[in-house]
Amino acid sequence: MTPFLQACINGLLTGALYALIGMGLALIFGVMRIVNFAHGAFLMAGMYVTFLLFDKFRINPYLGFLPAGILLFAFGYLVYRLLIQPVRDKSDFMQILMTTGISLILVSGAQLMFGADYRQTSIELVTSVLRFGPFTINAAALLSFVIAAFFIVGLQLFVTRTRTGEALRAIAQNREVAPLMGINVTRIQGLSFALGIAFAGIAGGLLLPALYLFPTVGEDYTLKAFVIVVLGGMGSIEGAAAGGLALGVAESITSLYLGNQWALAIDFVLFLLMLSLKPSGIFGRQRA
Amino acid sequence: MNSLRGWRLWTVLGFLVASAGLPALTPNDYLLQVLFRIALFAALGLAWNLVGGYAGQLSLGHVAYFGVGAYGLALFTAHSVPKWISVFLAASVAALFAAVIGSIVFRLRGPYFTLSTIAFAEVLRLTATNLNITGGAIGLTTPALFTGSSFWTLFYLSAVILAFITFLVNYWVSRSRFGYYLLAIREDEDTASAVGIDTAGYKLRALLISAFVTALGGALYASAFQFIVPDNVFTIDISVQIAIITMLGGAGTLPGPVLGSVLLLGASEMFKSQFKESHLLIYGLLIVVVVLFLPEGIVGGFEQRLRNRKKTPVDAAKALALGGD
Numbered sequence: 103m104t105p106f107l108q109a110c111i112n113g114l115l116t117g118a119l120y121a122l123i124g125m126g127l128a129l130i131f132g133v134m135r136i137v138n139f140a141h142g143a144f145l146m147a148g149m150y151v152t153f154l155l156f157d158k159f160r161i162n163p164y165l166g167f168l169p170a171g172i173l174l175f176a177f178g179y180l181v182y183r184l185l186i187q188p189v190r191d192k193s194d195f196m197q198i199l200m201t202t203g204i205s206l207i208l209v210s211g212a213q214l215m216f217g218a219d220y221r222q223t224s225i226e227l228v229t230s231v232l233r234f235g236p237f238t239i240n241a242a243a244l245l246s247f248v249i250a251a252f253f254i255v256g257l258q259l260f261v262t263r264t265r266t267g268e269a270l271r272a273i274a275q276n277r278e279v280a281p282l283m284g285i286n287v288t289r290i291q292g293l294s295f296a297l298g299i300a301f302a303g304i305a306g307g308l309l310l311p312a313l314y315l316f317p318t319v320g321e322d323y324t325l326k327a328f329v330i331v332v333l334g335g336m337g338s339i340e341g342a343a344a345g346g347l348a349l350g351v352a353e354s355i356t357s358l359y360l361g362n363q364w365a366l367a368i369d370f371v372l373f374l375l376m377l378s379l380k381p382s383g384i385f386g387r388q389r390a
Numbered sequence: 391m392n393s394l395r396g397w398r399l400w401t402v403l404g405f406l407v408a409s410a411g412l413p414a415l416t417p418n419d420y421l422l423q424v425l426f427r428i429a430l431f432a433a434l435g436l437a438w439n440l441v442g443g444y445a446g447q448l449s450l451g452h453v454a455y456f457g458v459g460a461y462g463l464a465l466f467t468a469h470s471v472p473k474w475i476s477v478f479l480a481a482s483v484a485a486l487f488a489a490v491i492g493s494i495v496f497r498l499r500g501p502y503f504t505l506s507t508i509a510f511a512e513v514l515r516l517t518a519t520n521l522n523i524t525g526g527a528i529g530l531t532t533p534a535l536f537t538g539s540s541f542w543t544l545f546y547l548s549a550v551i552l553a554f555i556t557f558l559v560n561y562w563v564s565r566s567r568f569g570y571y572l573l574a575i576r577e578d579e580d581t582a583s584a585v586g587i588d589t590a591g592y593k594l595r596a597l598l599i600s601a602f603v604t605a606l607g608g609a610l611y612a613s614a615f616q617f618i619v620p621d622n623v624f625t626i627d628i629s630v631q632i633a634i635i636t637m638l639g640g641a642g643t644l645p646g647p648v649l650g651s652v653l654l655l656g657a658s659e660m661f662k663s664q665f666k667e668s669h670l671l672i673y674g675l676l677i678v679v680v681v682l683f684l685p686e687g688i689v690g691g692f693e694q695r696l697r698n699r700k701k702t703p704v705d706a707a708k709a710l711a712l713g714g715d
Contacts, residue, residue: 137501188682194500195448196681199637202450202630203677210671321626325512328505336502367516370509377506378494 104236109358110351115243117350118250119305123323124330124342124349125257126301132274132337133294134190136197140205141327142320144299147208148174148306149315150216156223156310163223164245167307171300178299182292190291205324212317221315228311246308253304254343257297261339270294274337302327322366329373394561402557405648409550413543422542426614428655429549430607435635435647436556437603440596442633443642444569446576447496447593450629451507454491454514455601457624458484459608461518464530464618473533477609484605485598492597496590499579508626515624529619532612545614552610553648556603560644563596572596576642604632627670634673638680640687649688 123145130138138144148170155166181204189200227242261267269290273280281287306320313319330349334341349369356368394402409429416422434456441447462480467473495506518524536544563569571592574582583589612618631654639650654676661672684691 137505185678185682192681192685194504195446196685198448198450198501198504199633199677200681203674203681206630206670206674206677208674210674214671325508332502332505363520364516367513367520370513370516373509374494374506374513377498377502377509 105358106355108237109354111237111239112243113351113354114347115239115247115350116354117347118247118254119308119346120326120330120350121254121343121346122250122301122305122308123327124334124346125254125339126298126305127327128331128334128337128339128342129257129261129270129294129301130298131331132339133270134186134291135277135337136186136190136201137194137328138298139198139201139324140208141298141302142322142324143205143208144174144178144302144320145306145309145323146212146317146320147177148303149310149313149319150212151303152307152310153221153223153315162225163307163310164227164242164249167249167304167310170307171304174303175296175300178296179292181299182295186295187288187292209317209320216317218316223311223315225311242311246312249308250305253301257301258340258343266290266293326369329369329376332373332376393565406550406554410547413540413546419542422546423614424655424659426542426546426549428651429546429553430611431632431635431655432648432651433549433553433556434604434607434632435639435651436553436560437600437607438632439560439636439641439643439647440563440572440600441593442636443646444563444572444576445593445596446572446642448504448633449495449507449597450504450626450633451491451495451509451511452600452604452632453624453626453628454507454511455484455488455604456608456611456628457511457514457518457620458487459605460532460612460618460623461524461530462605463609463612464532465523467533468530473535473613477535477606477613480609481602481605484608485602488597488601489594492594493590496593496597508629511624511626511629515620518620518624524620527620529617529622531617532615534616535610535613542614545610548610549607552603552606557644557648559599559603564644568592568595573642631673634677634680637687638676638684640689640691640693643687643689643693646687646689653688 123141127138127141130136130141148167151170151173152163152166155161155169156163161169185200185204189196225242227245228240230241232239232241232244261270269280269285270293272283272285273287273290277287305323326349330345331337331342332345333348334343334345349372352368352372353365357365412425413422416425434452438449438452441449441452459477459480462483463473463476466476466479471479491507491510495503495510498506519527524530534541535548563572571582571587574585574587575589575593579589608623612623635650635654636647637650638646638654639648640646654673657672657676658670680687686694
């Protein structure tokens with residue numbers, strides 16, 4: 103039983119970061135109906151920014167994620183105005199192509215700037231372990247869990263409790279009527295896109311200490327983000343948070359019983375099962 | 391769609407003869423290999439065109455069939471099936487995969503559809519990486535279909551033949567009732583289904599043909615490079631490349647995929663020497679440019695202009711009218 107529970111704990115710790123990634127994607131999808139195929143590429147960009155801050159200025163990644171998030175917010179807004187806004191009323195086909203193109207540019211841009219080498223940040227926290235009875239918890243994972251939880255709750259409060267959040271939900275519910283209520287759709291959509299990207303950047307910063315960094319590191323996370331969002335019900339932000347945690351646990355249990363190499367496969371199996379059996383998501387209503 | 395008569399027929403035949411004659415002018419193996427890939431991706435683009443162009447279903451999982459073709463060839467020949475029979479067996483297996491995958495993914499629309507095609511391709515990649523019979527991450531060796539000094543010439547010519555046959559299939563589809571049904575599905579699936587078109591069935595048929603050709607392409611590729619690993623023949627990059635080639639040239643047009651392959655692979659080959667691993671940058675930039683300024687692709691934009699001048703009704707209206715009877 104202990105290994106199983108230990109796997110669940112590890113899964114929840116990873117799952118909090120997945121939740122961050124998924125919530126960003128859900129926010130963008132909910133408000134714009136655009137599936138961001140570049141989500142993992144933005145996450146990778148967040149990792150590189152955090153890495154550079156660490157490498158050049160010795161800023162600890164657990165602080166560096168914050169400027170990375172802010173920078174990605176600005177970058178996300180710029181990308182929205184230049185590339186996403188022109189296609190927001192085009193077909194899914196064009197939108198998917200556009201975000202795929204952005205992803206290719208970011209990944210090959212990173213390759214051009216930093217080369218394909220694997221990089222690593224070595225900080226002590228990653229190797230220190232806390233003991234709770236029979237269970238062990240990695241200190242770095244715990245710290246990133248706490249930070250992630252803070253942002254998850256923060257985003258949820260922002261969306262449900264603020265005036266801007268209300269405008270955001272109004273657009274998610276009805277794109278046509280929202281502007282009639284005096285909501286500036288372009289501004290809110292830009293904000294949502296930028297926020298979604300910032301969350302990907304923050305998650306990237308928090309993932310950095312535990313991973314090797316290379317230009318295509320984000321690819322798996324784009325796919326994971328889709329799985330999370332589908333699990334939670336497309337466009338539902340709180341659903342994505344739950345979906346992230348669920349995916350973390352599912353992966354962790356899969357690695358325990360079948361081995362690490364199948365952990366990624368479980369993502370897609372879950373994804374396809376979900377889409378064919380209950381496309382509205384485990385936690386989703388019919389329409390998010 | 392225009393019929394292949396007069397100058398169009400002569401252009402196609404001229405292009406075919408010129409393509410077939412190219413190896414005589416380039417005895418250089420490297421150039422022949424580049425030409426092989428251009429012809430191969432023209433064939434793959436034309437195959438994708440049936441699903442992504444005519445039926446308007448943005449599949450980013452076509453590498454699944456490409457990979458099944460490649461692995462099928464390796465596995466069948468390993469069990470001492472003759473090489474050429476293995477190629478077609480592998481393609482049939484890919485069509486079988488397409489039947490299963492299609493019956494699931496075609497129930498989904500828009501982003502859900504695209505995502506699920508990616509997911510299936512990724513499941514296959516991971517399976518090939520983790521199973522022993524597929525050689526795991528180390529991969530398998532594949533037999534060369536041709537040997538000797540004219541190795542690349544023969545591979546290039548088979549790719550040209552594959553592309554030409556797929557071109558004819560596209561031509562047939564574009565002029566058949568089947569093709570009009572696909573166009574109707576692309577323009578408005580609900581209306582198409584409301585007027586009695588079996589949308590799921592026609593989409594699936596398009597995918598079966600498409601998957602069969604894509605797998606032939608995969609087998610040819612595997613055989614030319616004689617070695618396959620999952621990250622090489624099941625990579626999403628190939629899916630994206632096929633889609634972009636077709637979109638750039640013009641999805642749903644006949645010459646589009648061929649033009650797209652020549653332009654994109656040519657450009658990427660030139661960039662490769664300068665930017666090494668970053669040559670995908672040109673793909674990204676081209677996608678963005680195409681989406682922003684050329685949403686119909688090069689050929690599509692050109693045809694649109696012609697149509698506007700002649701003021702004939704658009705194909706989609708014709709398709710819907712035909713679907714209704």
